[in-house]
Amino acid sequence: MPSSVGRVHTPIDMRSLPMSARHSSVIAAFDRLPVGGVLELASDNDHKALRADLVMRRPMEFLWDARNMGSQRWVIRIERVDASVEDLEHFLTRCAPFANVSREVIARVVQVATERNYRAGETIFDEGEQWDYLGFVRSGRVVFTLLSRDGKMQTLLERFPGDAVNETPVFDGGSTVYRCEAMADSNLVLIPRDEVLRACRQDPELALSFLVASSQARRRSISTIADLSFAHVLQRVAKWLLNYTGPGEGLTPGLLGVERLSQAQIAAAAGTVRDMAARALIRLRDSGAVELERGRVKKLDRAILESFVNNIEGTAV
Incomplete structure (x- = not known):
């Protein structure tokens, strides 16, 4: 760190x-x-x-x-950090990989970096593309997904301001490994691949930061595989919804506009199909874990959701 x-x-x-x-x-x-x-x-x-x-x-x-x-x-x-300073150089110092990098290296990166705006729902890049940039979310929120040949979608990860996008192809030279989409109106800082590699050679702190990020990505992958292999759909839906629970006890309004998530999006996050996700939501509603309005999640109870994640509540869906 x-x-x-x-x-x-x-x-x-x-x-x-x-x-x-x-x-x-x-x-x-x-x-x-x-x-x-x-x-x-x-x-x-x-x-x-x-x-x-x-x-x-x-x-x-x-x-x-x-x-x-x-x-x-x-x-x-x-x-x-000082939120009153809004230039690109200071933004990069707020991103974990660049936190301890020399100012000289950051200044050179800023010279070649560009920014691009994406509308909510817009595809930033598709799986299998040659996208030769390292991106950082400056504002908004993006999501990584995979799509199977039969149309089944799996949500991998959401990224917030300060988070990196597309690290793997930058370092191994291959194509993109997931689809990246803006979940909200977003602004991304784009750094050309060649400049990222040059900066890593110049400052070992930056290279070490990306090694740490790669190690953490592997831990996330193993956790995702374990969930898909060993956890039933009800557990996976409950675990995903925990990300949207606010502070307080009992049923509380969800964070980040959870009420706008469709059942298809929740199914993608849980690695299942829409019908199974809908059944899980009904089960969670009946147990008091969520409050639904027209099929969308409006409020959540963290304690009850955690009991489902820990497999305390009843049988699987």
């Missing part, structure tokens, strides 16, 4: 906090940080919902670096 030597450093053990107090406790601690200060969270999960909450409440004010250390141990580093 980026160095925090000489900075205000506040450790928080998320596992010791009541579920309903986690988001508010972290946001309050974050607001007390000076620019450059760091929160380091110890947790048993990646807290995607917390990140989504921060994106809405404190946009462009933080650098997020979450790492899976194995055996349900996560270390999440949240650094407060």
Whole structure:
């Protein structure tokens, strides 16, 4: 992780906090940080919902670096940054791979980088394309998906501001390994592949950061394979919906516009078909885990969803 030597450093053990107090406790601690200060969270999960909450409440004010250390141990580093500086050079320093890279290297990257806007639903690139850029989400949100020959879709990952896009082809020279689509109106910073490779040769910190990112991607892949192999559809749907649960106990409004997700999108995220996802949603509704309105998720109960993820609640769908 980026160095925090000489900075205000506040450790928080998320596992010791009541579920309903986690988001508010972290946001309050974050607001007390000076620019450059760091929160380091110890947790048993990646807290995607917390990140989504921060994106809405404190946009462009933080650098997020979450790492899976194995055996349900996560270390999440949240650094407060100066949101008033909006130039491209400062944006890149907020992206985890560039956090400790020399200013000279970043300045040269900025000279060749470009920006492009994408509308919600627009394809950024398809699986199997030759897309010779490393992208960083500057605003908005994008999603990675795979499409089978029979039309079945699998959602792999969502990416938020500061996250990288298309790392694998940049380093192995091959084609894109997934389809990338804007989930919301988005702006991406595009860095040519040759410039990324040159910068990595010039600054070992950048190369090391991408090695760490590659290792984390492998851990995610193994986790996804395990879910698809061993977890039933009900568990997978519940696990995906956990990413959209807000703070508080009981049924609470979902984050990031979960109510706009179609059943087909939820099915893609859970690696199943729409009918199976619909059955799972009905089961979750009947148990009080979600509130549906015209088939769309409106509210969620984190505790009940977690009981399904942990296979405590009843039989499989």
